Amino acid sequence: MDxxxxxxxxxxxxxxxLSHDLAELNxxxxxxxxxxxxxxxxxxVRGLARRLAISKPAVTRALHRLEALDYARRKVDESDKRSVLVxxxxxxxxxLRDFADRIGGLAKEAGL
Amino acid sequence: MDxxxxxxxxxxxxxxxLSHDLAELNxxxxxxxxxxxxxxxxxxVRGLARRLAISKPAVTRALHRLEALDYARRKVDESDKRSVLVxxxxxxxxxLRDFADRIGGLAKEAGL
DNA sequence: GGCTATCATTTCGCCGTCGAAACGACAAGC
DNA sequence: GCTTGTCGTTTCGACGGCGAAATGATAGCC
Structure with missing residues (x-):
């Protein structure tokens, strides 16, 4: 693919x-x-912050949103209660499966 | 491509x-x-609003941003001075060429 | 010329997100 | 058990985007 x-x-x-649920996420x-x-x-949280090169508060805020939409869940790490497992x-x-199908469909239309 | x-x-x-200029755009x-x-x-403006299924004020606001970043320019249509040509x-x-190259590179890495 | 329609923009109040700093909870080292 | 470090969250003030409605300018029609 060029x-x-x-x-x-x-x-x-x-x-x-823009016309689907993904429009609700930045x-x-x-x-x-x-x-x-x-x-x-x-x-x-720290892992996501590091991989995406954004601040930890930004990750926390984004997780609030994803949790409110039931797209993610938090769970405290029992082996280190300071950590949160997402x-x-x-x-x-x-x-995400539906979204993948839509992308795949568009790719096919575009002749990829 | 599946x-x-x-x-x-x-x-x-x-x-x-997230790490490039595109992060500045929603x-x-x-x-x-x-x-x-x-x-x-x-x-x-009305054409973009129709194609993207969003409101005209939303297009106007977005164009403000794109113009401020010098990614787009407005010009009044001389044949109909109510219209604006983007x-x-x-x-x-x-x-966009640079961005396309980055996408293409990632696609290659992903074996597409 | 006057009436109405259309195009783009601006205004309004509201809400979400931003970075930076402060904070509370927990862990680790001594 | 204190001190120091780490993890995640919350707070703060500021900024920008949102939809809906109002506005100004131009076009089209009779």
């Missing part, structure tokens, strides 16, 4: 996303959501 | 975007930027 086609795909997805929240579901667990939810899994 | 790979690509791009601003550069001209800039073209 850069031109990749950009065209990004265009389609960006426009499409860029950071989206990136965190994807990191939680596609990245290597376990996920902690976990996936069923609703989040379903949402 | 849905799974498309989602993995989206993940990489979303994370990567989802609507990003979609409008891409529509201006990849969509069929001419672009007017035009591309050199800086925007360069920015």
């Amino acid at each position: 850069a031109r086609k990749a950009l065209a795909l990004w265009h389609r997805v960006a426009v499409e996303s 860029q950071r929240q989206t990136a965190i959501l994807l990191e939680i579901y596609l990245g290597e667990p376990p996920h902690t 976990q996936r939810t069923v609703k989040g899994s379903v949402f | 849905a799974r790979k498309a989602l993995a690509l989206w993940h990489r791009v979303a994370v990567e975007s 989802q609507r601003q990003t979609a409008i930027l891409l529509e201006i550069y990849l969509g069929e001209p001419p672009h007017t 035009q591309r800039t050199v800086k925007g073209s360069v920015f």
